[in-house]
Amino acid sequence: MTDRSPSEFWAQRQGLRSRPLAEAPAPDLRQERCSWTSPGSAQEPVAMKSNEFPTRTLYASRYCSDDRRRTDVFELLANSSGARRGRLHTGHGIVETPAFMPVGTAASVKAMDPGIVEELGARQIVCNTYHLYLRPGHRLIRELGGLHRFMGWSGSILTDSGGYQVFSHRSLLQLSDEGALFRSHIDGSRHLLTPELSVEIQRDLGSDIAMVLDECPPYPCSEEQAQSAVARTTDWAWRSKAAFEALAESGNESQFLFAIVQGSVYRNERLRSLEDLLKLDLPGYAIGGLSVGEPPELMLRTLEWLVPEMAVSKPRYLMGVGRPIDILESVARGVDLFDCVLPTRLGRNGAAYTLEGRLNIKNSRFKRDEAPLEPFCDCSTCQRFSRAYLRHLFMSKEILAAILLTTHNLFFYLRLMKRVRAAIEEGCFSRFYEDLVPRLAEPHGN
Amino acid sequence: MTDRSPSEFWAQRQGLRSRPLAEAPAPDLRQERCSWTSPGSAQEPVAMKSNEFPTRTLYASRYCSDDRRRTDVFELLANSSGARRGRLHTGHGIVETPAFMPVGTAASVKAMDPGIVEELGARQIVCNTYHLYLRPGHRLIRELGGLHRFMGWSGSILTDSGGYQVFSHRSLLQLSDEGALFRSHIDGSRHLLTPELSVEIQRDLGSDIAMVLDECPPYPCSEEQAQSAVARTTDWAWRSKAAFEALAESGNESQFLFAIVQGSVYRNERLRSLEDLLKLDLPGYAIGGLSVGEPPELMLRTLEWLVPEMAVSKPRYLMGVGRPIDILESVARGVDLFDCVLPTRLGRNGAAYTLEGRLNIKNSRFKRDEAPLEPFCDCSTCQRFSRAYLRHLFMSKEILAAILLTTHNLFFYLRLMKRVRAAIEEGCFSRFYEDLVPRLAEPHGN
Numbered sequence: 031m032t033d034r035s036p037s038e039f040w041a042q043r044q045g046l047r048s049r050p051l052a053e054a055p056a057p058d059l060r061q062e063r064c065s066w067t068s069p070g071s072a073q074e075p076v077a078m079k080s081n082e083f084p085t086r087t088l089y090a091s092r093y094c095s096d097d098r099r100r101t102d103v104f105e106l107l108a109n110s111s112g113a114r115r116g117r118l119h120t121g122h123g124i125v126e127t128p129a130f131m132p133v134g135t136a137a138s139v140k141a142m143d144p145g146i147v148e149e150l151g152a153r154q155i156v157c158n159t160y161h162l163y164l165r166p167g168h169r170l171i172r173e174l175g176g177l178h179r180f181m182g183w184s185g186s187i188l189t190d191s192g193g194y195q196v197f198s199h200r201s202l203l204q205l206s207d208e209g210a211l212f213r214s215h216i217d218g219s220r221h222l223l224t225p226e227l228s229v230e231i232q233r234d235l236g237s238d239i240a241m242v243l244d245e246c247p248p249y250p251c252s253e254e255q256a257q258s259a260v261a262r263t264t265d266w267a268w269r270s271k272a273a274f275e276a277l278a279e280s281g282n283e284s285q286f287l288f289a290i291v292q293g294s295v296y297r298n299e300r301l302r303s304l305e306d307l308l309k310l311d312l313p314g315y316a317i318g319g320l321s322v323g324e325p326p327e328l329m330l331r332t333l334e335w336l337v338p339e340m341a342v343s344k345p346r347y348l349m350g351v352g353r354p355i356d357i358l359e360s361v362a363r364g365v366d367l368f369d370c371v372l373p374t375r376l377g378r379n380g381a382a383y384t385l386e387g388r389l390n391i392k393n394s395r396f397k398r399d400e401a402p403l404e405p406f407c408d409c410s411t412c413q414r415f416s417r418a419y420l421r422h423l424f425m426s427k428e429i430l431a432a433i434l435l436t437t438h439n440l441f442f443y444l445r446l447m448k449r450v451r452a453a454i455e456e457g458c459f460s461r462f463y464e465d466l467v468p469r470l471a472e473p474h475g476n
Numbered sequence: 477m478t479d480r481s482p483s484e485f486w487a488q489r490q491g492l493r494s495r496p497l498a499e500a501p502a503p504d505l506r507q508e509r510c511s512w513t514s515p516g517s518a519q520e521p522v523a524m525k526s527n528e529f530p531t532r533t534l535y536a537s538r539y540c541s542d543d544r545r546r547t548d549v550f551e552l553l554a555n556s557s558g559a560r561r562g563r564l565h566t567g568h569g570i571v572e573t574p575a576f577m578p579v580g581t582a583a584s585v586k587a588m589d590p591g592i593v594e595e596l597g598a599r600q601i602v603c604n605t606y607h608l609y610l611r612p613g614h615r616l617i618r619e620l621g622g623l624h625r626f627m628g629w630s631g632s633i634l635t636d637s638g639g640y641q642v643f644s645h646r647s648l649l650q651l652s653d654e655g656a657l658f659r660s661h662i663d664g665s666r667h668l669l670t671p672e673l674s675v676e677i678q679r680d681l682g683s684d685i686a687m688v689l690d691e692c693p694p695y696p697c698s699e700e701q702a703q704s705a706v707a708r709t710t711d712w713a714w715r716s717k718a719a720f721e722a723l724a725e726s727g728n729e730s731q732f733l734f735a736i737v738q739g740s741v742y743r744n745e746r747l748r749s750l751e752d753l754l755k756l757d758l759p760g761y762a763i764g765g766l767s768v769g770e771p772p773e774l775m776l777r778t779l780e781w782l783v784p785e786m787a788v789s790k791p792r793y794l795m796g797v798g799r800p801i802d803i804l805e806s807v808a809r810g811v812d813l814f815d816c817v818l819p820t821r822l823g824r825n826g827a828a829y830t831l832e833g834r835l836n837i838k839n840s841r842f843k844r845d846e847a848p849l850e851p852f853c854d855c856s857t858c859q860r861f862s863r864a865y866l867r868h869l870f871m872s873k874e875i876l877a878a879i880l881l882t883t884h885n886l887f888f889y890l891r892l893m894k895r896v897r898a899a900i901e902e903g904c905f906s907r908f909y910e911d912l913v914p915r916l917a918e919p920h921g922n
Contacts, residue, residue: 137868141875145856166843166868174846174864182860378875397612400620410591414628418620422583422612429587429824429875 103239103286103313104345104366110459113361115451118154118345120186120238121284122178125154127345127366128450130357130443131188133374136161137171137181140374141432142440144183150409150437151444154186154238156369159231160195163221164214168234176236188369189237191228191270191290193244194318194350205245207262225269229287233277237285241316242270244290249323256294259319263292264306271310288314288347291336295328300336308341315340316347317365326356333363340364354383354446355470361450362463373443377436380424384442385469389417391435396421409441549685549732549759550791550812556905559807561897564600564791566632566684567730568624571600573791573812574896576803576889577634579820582607583617583627586820587878588886590629596855596883597890600632600684602815605677606641609667610660614680622682634815635683637674637716637736639690640764640796651691653708671715675733679723683731687762688716690736695769702740705765709738710752717756734760734793737782741774746782754787761786762793763811772802779809786810800829800892801916807896808909819889823882826870830888831915835863837881842867855887 100106108115118125132139132147135158139147147155157177162168171180177187196202196212204211209224225243232240243266245259267289274287289307293299307315317336320329333348340346347367348360357368373383380391384404389396391403402412403420411420411434423431453462546552554561564571578585578593581604585593593601603623608614617626623633642648642658650657655670671689678686689712691705713735720733735753739745753761763782766775779794786792793813794806803814819829826837830850835842837849848858849866857866857880869877899908 136872136874137865138872138874138876141879143876143879145860161872165872166864170844170864173844174862180862180865180868182865398616398619414591416620416626418612418616419583419626419628422626426582426584426607426611428582428584429878430584430589432875433587433589433879 101313101343104343106343108454108457110454110457111362111463112364113450113454113459113463114364114366115454116345116366118186118367120154120286122184122186122238123153125186126451128357128361128447128454129154129367130447131156131367131369132440132443133158133369133371134181134183135371136165137177139436139440141378141429141436142374144181146437147183147440148185150440151448152185152440154188155183156188156190157181157235157237158195159189159192159228159235159241160199160223162189162235163192163223163231164216168231172234172236176234178236186239187235187237188239188347189232189235189241190349191241191243192223192231193228194246196223197246197248207265209243210245225266226273229270229273229277233274233285239314240274240285240287242267242287242289242312244292244318246292246319246322247294249294249319251294253294253296253299256292256296256299260293260299260303260306263290263303263318267307267310267312271312286313288312288316288345290316290318290349291340292319294319295324295332297332297335300332301339304336304339312344314345314347316349316367318349320348321351321356326353326359329356330359330363333360333365337364353470354443355467357443357446358450358463358466358470362459373439374436377439378432380431380435381439382420382435382442383439387471391417391421391424391431393421403435403438404442407438407441408445409438411435411438411441547759547789550789552789554900554903556900556903557808557909558810559896559900559905559909560810560812561900562791562812564632564813566600566732568630568632568684569599571632572897574803574807574893574900575600575813576893577602577813577815578886578889579604579815579817580627580629581817582611583623585882585886587824587875587882588820590627592883593629593886594631596886597894598631598886600634601629602634602636603627603681603683604641605635605638605674605681606645606669608635608681609638609669609677610662614677618680618682622680624682632685633681633683634685634793635678635681635687636795637687637689638669638677639674640692642669643692643694653711655689656691671712672719675716675719675723679720679731685760686720686731686733688713688733688735688758690738690764692738692765692768693740695740695765697740699740699742699745702738702742702745706739706745706749706752709736709749713753713756713758717758732759734758734762734791736762736764736795737786738765740765741770741778743778743781746778747785750782750785758790760791760793762795762813764795766794767797767802772799772805775802776805776809779806779811783810799916800889801913803889803892804896804909804912804916808905819885820882823885824878826877826881827885828866828881828888829885833917837863837867837870837877839867849881849884850888853884853887854891855884857881857884857887 103119105117106114107117116127118127131154132152134155137157139155171177174180196210199215201212201215202210203213209222211220211222213220228243244263247255247259271287289310289312291300291303291307293303320332337346345366346364348365350370351357351360351368352370353372382389382391382403396417399417401417403417404412415434420431420434453459549565551563552560553563562573564573577600578598580601583603585601617623620626642656645661647658647661648656649659655668657666657668659666674689690709693701693705717733735756735758737746737749737753739749766778783792791812792810794811796816797803797806797814798816799818828835828837828849842863845863847863849863850858861880866877866880899905
């Protein structure tokens with residue numbers, strides 16, 4: 031520990047005080063440093079930069095011998111201590127990874143103008159098949175030119191399959207091999223979500239990345255439950271792929287379908303799920319069924335033995351994760367993509383992330399506090415408003431409170447990812463990780 | 477009527493299609509055309525440009541022979557058919573009049589980032605003494621550097637006296653010559669709002685224009701009620717002025733205190749109120765107690781005989797008005813300043829102003845409508861989003877619906893004022909008025 035504040039420390043270290051993070055251009059790693067990604071050396075093994083983080087290694091697994099550095103959708107640029115620096119090539123632009131995707135459930139990142147989401151540096155958001163299927167309907171969105179045009183978002187969009195919402199809304203009526211029968215939370219109407227329908231909806235939405243329908247068991251669940259969910263998830267993944275390919279001719283050439291590994295926290299089930307799904311040879315693999323209530327340590331242990339078995343050349347997406355600390359820990363274990371409602375939801379509820387911990391703006395100690403939410407933060411909220419004003423807005427139930435806190439929280443997440451990427455590029459992720467972990471422990475700022 | 481759509485018509489007429497209204501620089505009228513405002517001719521009478529709008533004339537009244545063209549706070553630049561083009565000089569910038577002031581009740585124009593309010597072209601907003609006194613408290617705001625700094629608004633601020641809210645919240649417990657005893661709508665606590673306290677609060681807030689505390693009777697009210705309210709309002713105005721002057725030494729040299737004329741719709745009472753208040757020689761005069769439920773025609777008739785009696789050299793502010801049509805009609809009768817919650821409140825409730833009438837975005841006929849809220853509108857909402865998307869956001873209760881509709885509505889109001897000012901400058905207000913009145917009749921777009 032130094033006597034500088036954590037935010038000063040990071041600001042100085044990253045040399046980012048004087049320019050907003052969102053404006054810093056991403057270096058062209060392929061040109062500048064990563065000669066091993068040039069076409070002539072495409073089959074070269076990934077060179078580990080150092081041994082500074084010895085517990086995690088990046089290697090081609092026994093299940094997947096694929097050691098290509100570049101697929102259609104993903105390019106692996108560098109790694110540092112198990113963390114990977116990559117690039118997702120989507121139909122709506124490049125996404126530098128590790129990346130955090132803000133969640134725009136019903137075609138809106140809550141309380142945010144899409145122009146601001148873009149300014150904050152987000153390049154890919156997650157939208158929700160379940161919600162958009164029920165309202166306003168996927169066919170309507172297709173008629174209106176697809177989801178990007180509908181919601182005025184020119185960046186990349188990943189849509190989930192709707193499975194998670196069907197399970198988590200407690201609206202599930204009946205689960206069978208055919209699909210999930212559920213009751214709409216809007217009007218009580220009954221719908222059967224099948225793998226084929228989910229793919230069709232996501233095709234109509236025109237997202238850049240679609241997810242297969244999976245069965246996501248709760249935590250805790252028995253090994254038998256996990257086993258059954260894995261089997262069904264594999265079966266549904268094959269059906270999804272078949273449906274996806276059958277629809278491929280009808281437009282959106284650039285959409286990619288990602289698989290989802292299930293298996294709860296059972297090693298055998300997870301590895302079997304992965305092994306089965308790798309046979310589909312899909313361009314990306316997600317890890318589902320984590321961050322559903324299990325202790326964070328258990329999630330991380332699961333990642334430790336699961337991620338190294340995943341394809342090196344393909345993006346790894348940890349669904350619904352999570353807190354900044356979870357993201358940092360998961361990046362250290364080789365994960366590339368994240369999404370979570372926390373920064374937006376907590377923002378609406380009056381909580382703000384800072385490098386000194388999470389703070390709750392309702393707290394009366396902020397009543398006269400002239401400081402910004404987070405000292406030295408470059409976001410447009412911290413540059414203009416005091417905690418005292420934000421507290422007043424929140425206590426007065428002003429919509430502006432949600433806008434300004436969400437802006438800050440998304441900035442916090444996206445800045446974290448930018449610094450993570452820089453640390454990997456510079457080969458110093460291990461030091462970055464060790465410095466940051468104690469500062470992201472939360473909540474202690476309340 | 478032409479066969480062009482009204483919005484096309486106005487767009488073409490005003491030559492404003494290709495540039496946002498907010499960016500068009502205001503011409504320096506004093507230099508370019510209005511030689512009668514030059515220092516040497518300050519005592520010259522206002523030259524009526526034409527007789528095109530013969531029913532209203534601008535003249536110095538029998539109560540006020542003041543025909544100066546420039547006071548400390550106000551400068552009269554031009555007039556056309558009874559409508560006045562002026563300029564308010566405040567401690568936080570110039571406000572071109574006729575002007576509409578968005579309402580920021582609790583130190584936030586609801587659902588709006590102050591940066592956007594400024595981008596939309598607002599130069600002065602109205603904040604609320606009643607609300608800010610109760611929460612977070614005027615002393616706290618003073619401690620934190622005043623209202624401008626607190627809320628991050630660098631433009632001008634007018635604060636009302638709190639009287640209207642005390643009466644309209646049905647929280648009034650007892651009204652006496654001393655002041656208004658009321659119960660807080662937040663925590664039920666009891667407070668006595670006196671003219672002196674109101675001035676003190678507004679001093680602490682540091683607004684650019686403060687209003688005297690007045691008694692605002694409901695509509696309908698008896699002539700005796702009106703008479704009593706006028707007498708009390710006059711008494712309170714003298715006390716307000718004394719308190720204001722006593723506090724003048726303690727900072728904020730640039731704050732101005734405006735009087736409020738009461739008298740309901742009774743001619744004798746209104747004229748008596750005006751005559752009494754003119755003796756205070758305050759720098760601005762407001763018309764209170766209108767738009768409180770009386771038929772719009774009655775309000776306009778009241779303005780017709782009241783406004784010509786008001787001081788020519790001083791700004792005239794019609795409080796709480798109103799619909800676009802009311803504003804246009806009142807400008808035609810010589811009013812300079814307006815404020816109203818309609819554009820923000822209706823925006824949050826799903827209503828949008830257009831030159832083809834008001835539309836309610838909830839209406840199912842917009843479900844597949846790819847058009848913007850208002851064709852040819854240059855606002856950031858209409859430039860980017862369809863009615864179908866806005867309807868979806870509203871039906872999904874997304875905060876973004878409130879943000880985008882409020883943005884459009886404020887743009888609509890501020891664009892109207894910009895065109896009003898241009899028409900007066902060009903001496904063609906009468907034609908402008910006649911063309912626009914039928915188009916502002918509402919609601920017919922639902």
